[in-house]
Amino acid sequence: MGDLAQALANLEEKKVYQLIDQKITEGANPLDIIQECNDGMVRVGELFSEQKYFISQLIYSAEILKQVMKKLDPLLSGIQADSAGGGKIIIGTVKGDIHDIGKNIVITLLKGSGFDVIDLGVDVPTEKFVESVKESGAKVLGLSALLNFTYPVMKEVVDAINAAGLRDKVKIIIGGTPINEQVREYAGADYYAKDAVAGVNICKEIYA
Ligand code: B12
Structure with a gap:
């Protein structure tokens, strides 16, 4: 698991934001960042199934991910603009x-x-x-x-x-x-x- 996924799985909020900012600055593809976040969230889900995490941690993980998406949204909106769809x-x-x-x-x-x-x-x-x-x-x-x-x-x-x-x-x-x-x-x-x-x-x- 990557460092970002691990930080998310551990619910290390500040570290998650730092890693996201770093990846954005380095020019990482936002879709790859989302994929790594997904891996972290799957781990959160597993910990919940194993009763190591409870509903409060599930809610917390979602709050962190929502903040992450606020950072990624502007990058995502432009990502496929060149290959326009419609309808x-x-x-x-x-x-x-x-x-x-x-x-x-x-x-x-x-x-x-x-x-x-x-x-x-x-x-x-x-x-x-x-x-x-x-x-x-x-x-x-x-x-x-x-x-x-x-x-x-x-x-x-x-x-x-x-x-x-x-x-x-x-x-x-x-x-x-x-x-x-x-x-x-x-x-x-x-x-x-x-x-x-x-x-x-x-x-x-x-x-x-
Ligand atoms: C965050 C989370 C929550 C948050 C949700 C907040 C929110 N606003 O969404 C909260 C805390 C509210 C929550 C509640 C619950 N949760 Co929950 N949750 C999660 C968790 C950890 C992450 C989900 C997530 O956001 N993933 C990140 C996103 C980006 O991934 P994604 O949704 O899969 O979406 C991607 C693709 O699937 C796809 N996609 C998604 N939808 C669609 C639709 C279309 C049309 C397309 C094309 C693509 C597409 O695109 C996305 C990007 O690529 C998962 C763990 C997991 N493995 O998923 C558990 C999980 C889904 N939850 C689970 C459970 C059990 C619950 C609760 C029942 C817990 C409880 N006892 O109350 C409640 C149910 C509430 C309800 N009635 O819905 C279980 C479900 C088990 C099962 N298979 O049935 C999981 C799998 C955890 C686990 N392993 O036990 N949860």
Whole structure:
């Protein structure tokens, strides 16, 4: 694990910011910095599962990561500006789930690529996704979920889009740390994105 990931996993707030500033000054790619932060957050999650960390540490890690993202956001917005995409994209974290740091990174990158993003927020009721697809005419719907008990909720959204007769009008992409190809198949989504960049590339393909 890199020094930054380790500092984040240890919740050494000041050290994290120092390392970020240093990496930015050295001209590191912000996406690599995010990847390293991700590794640190995965470690925080493991420590939580092992009951070495508790909910307060989970909250603290999120606060640190949010501050980190404030530093990285301006760099991210410009990163893909040369490879412009376009079109409407709806995105939200499914009902029962309030994790949004990853979703917000995806949004920053999408906007930086020229997409018009409709952010429905977190804990989004299934009907709201359906309404939004109907009203906006967006060709892409992105669902974020980090809890394994929200997999059935993603399936519920896909089924509801089907029932509303909209399934052939919209491509559905799912993402979030525990999501993989099996979950995509189970939920009936079109794509699974392993990270924000993969997600943006899929959106570009769809709107190409
Ligand atoms: C921070 C955190 C929290 C914070 C969230 C704050 C916030 N505003 O988001 C708080 C403290 C609120 C929290 C709460 C809980 N959490 Co939590 N949390 C985490 C932690 C440590 C990091 C998540 C994170 O931000 N990662 C960094 C971001 C950048 O990564 P990411 O979200 O994966 O996003 C990237 C990609 O996945 C992708 N992506 C994400 N979404 C999408 C969507 C689309 C469309 C696309 C294209 C791409 C994409 O792009 C991003 C950038 O590349 C994880 C550990 C882990 N392994 O993930 C646990 C974790 C997700 N939490 C967990 C749990 C259990 C909980 C709680 C139930 C704890 C509790 N007992 O209360 C609650 C649930 C609350 C709820 N109802 O949602 C478990 C889930 C286990 C499981 N698989 O079900 C984890 C895995 C920890 C663990 N190992 O136990 N948590």
